[in-house]
Amino acid sequence: MVTVFKDLVPENTHPLNVVEVASEKEAVAYRPKRIPLFEVYMRMAEELAGRSTCRRLSVGTVITDPGLENVVAIGYNGNARGFPNDCDSPTPGACGCIHSEMNALVKAPGRLPEKVAFVTASPCVMCAKLMIQARVSHLFYRAAYRDLSGLEVLATGGVVAVRYDRWKDESASGSSG
Ligand SMILES: [Zn+2]
Numbered sequence: 001m002v003t004v005f006k007d008l009v010p011e012n013t014h015p016l017n018v019v020e021v022a023s024e025k026e027a028v029a030y031r032p033k034r035i036p037l038f039e040v041y042m043r044m045a046e047e048l049a050g051r052s053t054c055r056r057l058s059v060g061t062v063i064t065d066p067g068l069e070n071v072v073a074i075g076y077n078g079n080a081r082g083f084p085n086d087c088d089s090p091t092p093g094a095c096g097c098i099h100s101e102m103n104a105l106v107k108a109p110g111r112l113p114e115k116v117a118f119v120t121a122s123p124c125v126m127c128a129k130l131m132i133q134a135r136v137s138h139l140f141y142r143a144a145y146r147d148l149s150g151l152e153v154l155a156t157g158g159v160v161a162v163r164y165d166r167w168k169d170e171s172a173s174g175s176s177g
């Protein structure tokens with residue numbers, strides 16, 4: 001048996017990405033011909049990060065259902081509804097903005113299991129715990145945040161976290177070869 005990771009990212013163990021085939025020859029049929037859906041959602045998260053009003057860091061989040069068919073929530077970091085579109089304070093770690101992941105999770109259906117999260121930066125400890133609590137099964141992040149303890153929390157809580165940048169520079173059309 002040969003294990004094929006459809007998006008060529010072996011860390012991506014999401015069930016939609018993994019298929020077992022009998023031989024290398026059969027594996028060829030799964031060679032990607034266009035950018036993976038995982039990458040499309042990651043790019044959506046990057047677009048959302050552009051909406052952030054935080055002066056310290058711009059982060060975007062997309063949360064989908066387990067089949068990656070529907071976006072169930074989006075988020076980016078910033079102040080609360082009706083508050084000024086600015087941080088409360090310039091002090092590092094105390095800017096008062098709601099984190100991107102939190103903004104998405106308050107809108108995501110909590111009872112839906114095995115949600116998939118796409119975040120432009122790896123989460124902080126509290127957001128990592130909220131992901132576990134909100135029944136997120138897989139979290140894809142573009143870049144690691146300087147403090148990696150959130151990733152340790154995800155691992156402890158059984159959430160698969162995948163750094164996802166393999167397709168970052170590929171054109172969406174795929175026609176340029
Ligand atoms: Zn802020």
Ligand SMILES: [Zn+2]
Nearest residue numbers: 099123124127
């Ligand atoms: Zn956070």
